[in-house]
Amino acid sequence: MQAVIDWIVNLMELLGAPGVGIAILLENLFPPIPSEVVLPLAGFTVAQGSLNFLNVFIWSVLGSVIGAYLLYGLGAWLGADRLRAIAEWMWLVKGSDVDNALEWFDKYGKVSVFFGRLIPGVRSLISIPAGLDRMSLLTFGLWTTLGSAIWNAILITLGFYLGENWSVVEDYINTYSNVVYVILALIIVAFLAYFIRRAMKEKQGKEQADTSGTTR
Numbered sequence: 001m002q003a004v005i006d007w008i009v010n011l012m013e014l015l016g017a018p019g020v021g022i023a024i025l026l027e028n029l030f031p032p033i034p035s036e037v038v039l040p041l042a043g044f045t046v047a048q049g050s051l052n053f054l055n056v057f058i059w060s061v062l063g064s065v066i067g068a069y070l071l072y073g074l075g076a077w078l079g080a081d082r083l084r085a086i087a088e089w090m091w092l093v094k095g096s097d098v099d100n101a102l103e104w105f106d107k108y109g110k111v112s113v114f115f116g117r118l119i120p121g122v123r124s125l126i127s128i129p130a131g132l133d134r135m136s137l138l139t140f141g142l143w144t145t146l147g148s149a150i151w152n153a154i155l156i157t158l159g160f161y162l163g164e165n166w167s168v169v170e171d172y173i174n175t176y177s178n179v180v181y182v183i184l185a186l187i188i189v190a191f192l193a194y195f196i197r198r199a200m201k202e203k204q205g206k207e208q209a210d211t212s213g214t215t216r
Helices: 002-015 017-029 035-047 053-089 095-116 127-132 137-165 168-215
Strands: none
Touching: 002 017, 002 035, 017 035, 017 053, 035 053, 035 137, 053 127, 053 137, 095 127, 095 137, 127 137, 137 168
16 A cells, blocks of 8 residues: 555656546546545645645546546446346346346436445446446536545545544545445345345246146
C-alpha cells in the first residue's frame, strides 16, 4: 500500500488536481488502487495548500465518470446474448436467469447505479450490468455523477479535516466494506441455495416423467 501512496503523491505533485482524476479513473479499473486512500490523501494535500478543493473534487468526479463509462462499454460489448450463452453453459444457471436479472435492472437500475457508487467493491462493477442492460448513456452518466460526487466529496472532506490522520479513513471504510461484503456473501449463498433447489426439483421432475413414460 505504501507503494500505491507514493505513486499517488508523485502523480499529484507532477500533475496537480488532474493527477487525482487519473488515479480515480484507474481506481475504477484496477481495484488495488482504492479511492479511500486516494481521496483522503488528496484532501490532506488540499489542507496543506498544495491543491485547490474545488479542482480536486471536479477532477475526481470526472475520473470516476470516465472510468464508469469504460466499464459500461465492457458490459455493452459483452451483451445479453453472450451472457445468456455463458449462463446456459454454466452449472445451475439458465439463460432465463439473465433475462430476469435484466428485467430487474430495468426497474431498479437507476437506484442501483446511484447507491452502487457509494459501496466499495460495487462502485466499479455496477457499471457493467448497466452496460449489459444498455441503460441510457445520459441517465447512466447523471446517476453515476451524482453518486460519485457524494462519495468523493465525503472522502476529500474527511481527509481535509483529519489532516495528518487522513489514513484513518481507510480503516473506517474497511469496516464498512466488511459489513457490506458479509451482506453480499449472504445474498450469494441465498441465490446459490435457490439455484441448487431448482436444479434438484427439475431433476426429480424429469426422473418422474421418465418413470411414467417407462410404465406406459
